[in-house]
Amino acid sequence: MAKAPKFPNPAFWRAKDNINWKAQGENLKEVGGIFWDMLKATDWKEFGQKTVDDFKADGQRIKEEYADFMALSKDEKIDRILNGEKSLGRLYRKGAMATVRREWRGIKDTAYDFYEWAHMWGMLLMTFSRDLIPALNSALYYRWMISYFCCHGFMDKNIMGLRGSNLRMSHLLIYDIFRYVAENLVFLAKCDKKNGNSQELNKKVVLFDEMTMGQIMAGFPDLLGIPYQLMPVFLVSEIDQLTCVPYIDAVESYGLPSDTCPVPSSECGALVVDALPHMGSCFISSSMPCDGSTMASSYMARRFPDLPVFHLCFPVRYEDEETVQMGAEDIRACIKFIEETTGAKWNWDAYFTQMKRFNEETAYELQKWEINKSRYPQLLGPCYELFRKWNYEMDGGADPRTLKTFQKVNKILLKAYEKQEEPWPGKMKYRAIVWSCPAHYYANFSNWAANCWGINVLVEMESLNFTKQLETEDKEEALRDLARLYERMVMRRHTNGGYQNVVDELWRQCEAWDASLIIMYQNVACKNMATVQGVLDEQGRQRGYDLIWVEHDLMDPRTVSRRTMRDKVSEYMRTVKQAEPVDPSLVEFEDEVCM
């Protein structure tokens, strides 16, 4: 059997940089000046006092934790040591940007957790060391790069409260996402004309609008497709809730109304403040997922007028099979555009190979769904939610290592199912479904809901996308299938093409997953969802579901804070369900500035 080619293509790493050292020196001087100004502006007395206060608070916390532990009975102490702590609200402190310490999960799980923590660090260091100077130099150009230094904290938040198999599976899944991010951060740095300036690599880079799926690149194995705004805007806003605030402010100062969706707003704002690397041979813009995203492409063209652009435009009424051919033809035109712009040739064999892998991954995904639909769901929590979206949207079978992760995870999953494990031990009270798009700045909301109230989110709307096995033999049908896939991208399948896709579909999914509680996200700027809120509310009540409406502003926590989001759930649970929290320490805590 032929050895599978390495991923990512080693030629991408080998591409030579052309760093303008004089420009780097000037930038360093400018950044140094900013640091100097910050140092001068700092109130050192206040800083010293704050440090002392933090030490005191730590001392007080340790004292309390010790007293709490000593007050436990012998059996409880053993349980605490073996199975971990129960009051997770203690990990937060007012005014702190990170949790005060890592979670105690019991001896075995804590040891495993630290192993994965170190594993992640190792991967990050190894990846960055592949081209260290431009990779680190990015931090001197882009503030979003600093947020990535806190990715371990993000991982910790997403696995809070997890134990046993669910913890192991979640670690495996999030590792793959971080590896993808780390590799692409290095590629961004290498390509950026202000930084690595690798002309060799730039010739091979095709930029995609951040929500545009990457599967089309399967036919171009010698090219590198990068979702352009994913790292600087989209994903980082999940890691650091405050990242997009300057972008949003910038574009609203420019004149954009504040009622537009924060995704395209932030992207446009990033262009206004020059927070995106200057790179690539061409740009594939997209009409998806919604009206606001469609319009952001003209801002891109304005910022980079010399970058050739192809506008990938898919039918909105995608369930109408009469429209599929238009989508397929647009893909054909896009392939032709990439060929003409880069000189590369579309390779059907490479395409079919990747799609076969993607089909296999889809089959594994469906296996997860089947288990989560059962009375013993096993893989829950934000790591899985993020992985599903990333795999469907960005990876799409490109990376053979991801398939191995699928295999490992599903092996653990089946064993855990046989043993009837609880993914949130002692917290499996309500079967829930999440509908509409979740807040980026609260990626671990489902984690909080499970830990605090025992609300177990079995699946979220954005995971429920296209699961058809894609055509891997007939070329014409393959293009049509690719169009069908793209049309059902994350955030689009449900919100476009008719109310049935989001309203009727919700009731169908509630039945399929045996979920009676619905976390109904209400992105205050999402018009697609806002325009069905009355119907959802009416029909949900008629069907007897618990609908908890949770407002958020996707990437702007100033409009609706995390705390306000939690309060909506807590109020409903207290007043309507007359429930008691599983972990009372998580009902009230401060995380306004916590990343």
Place this chain on the structure above:
Amino acid sequence: MKDLKHLIYFESLLENANNELIKQAQADGQLAIGYTCFHVPEPLLNVDKCFSTRLRAPNTGSIDIATYYMSNYTCEYARALLERAIEGGYQFLDALIGVDACSMMNRSMEHFELLHVNDKPGFFVTHCDIPYKIADYTLDSYEKQMRIRVLDRLTENYGVDTSDEAIRKAVAEHNEVCKIISEIREMRKADNPVITGYEFHVIDLVTYVCPKALILPYLRETLEELKTREPDPKPAFRARVAIVGSEIDDPSLTKLIEGCGALVVSDRYCFGSTPGREVIELNDDEPALRQLCLHTMQVSECARYISDEKVLQRRETADKLAKEFKAEGMIYEQMKYCDYWGFERALVSHIMHDEYGWPVLSIDRLYNNGNSGQLRTRVQAFVESLEIKRIHKEGK
């Protein structure tokens, strides 16, 4: 200037979606086909025994029920239509032709179905998929959508003749309206025009909402009247402005702007004359439907078209119109909560100023604006700034 003979009558036709001429046409056995969006080629809805009426919600007050269904941060036009529909204001319609061009309007129309706002036998709502750019394959799809979702539905439900011949006949009648409106529009180029922006807006609007055959006699007469109309010796306006942007079906907005000392000379917005009142030239070689679809795609100025050439076309059209009609400044406007025009206005209002050299007033507005004091203040300030610019220019 002497009042136009039919102006008050025209205004009365705009007072109610189900106006006198619509009632008259329906009494004659004709079918009222409602629509909102320019992406539906208007003549298609005027074939055989059908007549088109572009939906408005005149005198909208509270939109609380629609807000319950569609939330309070969505397009007021879409909500106003739903509110009016729930009130029974569109019960007269025989069909509603929707396009899935913007999500809010699409949802509004979906609520027509969901809430069963029209119980007329045969009434149907259809939703068409509309392309974002012009290419052979997008035209193919557009044509197919119009055939399947519009024409075939009319035939199935009402036995309407949608043959090539019927379409060509509808285009001929449509062109007659367009010729009259175009001729009247040309009069606005004069230094001291014989028609105000408000009057033109009213005349233009009635052509969208009334059956073509019934409004044509009034239009012909008005055109003749304008040809001999004497303008005021001293113009009442202090500056000429062009309006560019999203849907305006409320002439009181034009009245408000003109009440601030401006003369609106150009109307590049939805329900305006550009696009919408261009004569459609059909050849005999290709099917009328395909030609009509291509024409609509080409002249559309909708911000939804994202291909580079259409983006440039929108800017060039705004610039060309403003120059031709001797505007001194532009008002870029958008309906509040409109995503397409929200992005477009924010960016292009800068571009028109920085690259095309136009003084620009950039505004977002509600569906009904006739009494907006805030808007009035902004327009007054803009008019003053244009005056000052003119004085400076003349002084040089």
